[in-house]
Amino acid sequence: MARRTRVRIDMTPMVDVAFLLLIFFMSTTQFKPPEPVAVTLPFSQSEIHVPETGTIILTVNQTGQVFISSERGTDIQELSPDNLLEAIVAWRTRNPGAVVVVKGDRDAAFGAMVDLMDALADAKTLRFNLMTDLAKKPASERRAAG
């Protein structure tokens, strides 16, 4: 008798879990993570990926203000020209293996970027990355087109 009754799997718990996960992903998905400092990246044809963790991010906004943070962006702090070098050295000492990423706004003044790069060189950070968006065309073509 018992063998004859069709095996019915109760799918209710599975569906519960599925919907729970669905709601979780729907509510947590953010198509673009919020940025503490708004930056429009310049374009380049470079396709090197920035590591996801273990980075020190130096953000330079349009007006040339410099901010330092980790990749999470929660520990962001604004830097002034006076404590720029000091802060870079402090952050580098705290995370010796971290990759330094410069995230500059494309409209930032070149002077601000040079000062930052000089500070990086003084802090013995000779290798760093400049965060860029992928360009489809070479710079010369884009600039020639206006």
Place this chain on the structure above:
Amino acid sequence: MAEVAAAETGKPSAPGRGVLGRVKKKRVGIRIDMTPMVDVAFLLLIFFMVTTVFRRPLAMEVNLPEPGAKVEVPESNVMTIYIDRDESMYYKVGKNPIEPITWAELTPTLRAGADANPDLIVLVKISREARYEDMVDMMDTLEDARMERFSLIPMKERDEQALEELK
């Protein structure tokens, strides 16, 4: 349920089926087929799981020379490119006079310069008031032209005056 029905009719084993069928028709509640709904739910679940993965940002790598490291280069081996504050571009090779240049002409000029002199070194002087994008675009163009070694320096007053005279 089935067993109770079978016991009531007093036929534990044999034909039973008719009896069972009858009982089922009466007692079994409405069953909604949840399969399509679950299908949709899983489809959405997979969609959100896949799209949650962050788009990793891209970057270009910079290797600075040791601070204070000095390399003597004869002037004839140096091509200087100037980017002024109004984003106009000029260049000169060696001791030649400064000439204006456009972005479109830049790559062919760089190639021609490298072909004419394999030891050519590019010096990029950018006004402090120019934009960061100019620097990145210049680095990208130099990389395109296989010029991996170049210097980026801010313009001095002397250079700005020289450019003023050209305008």
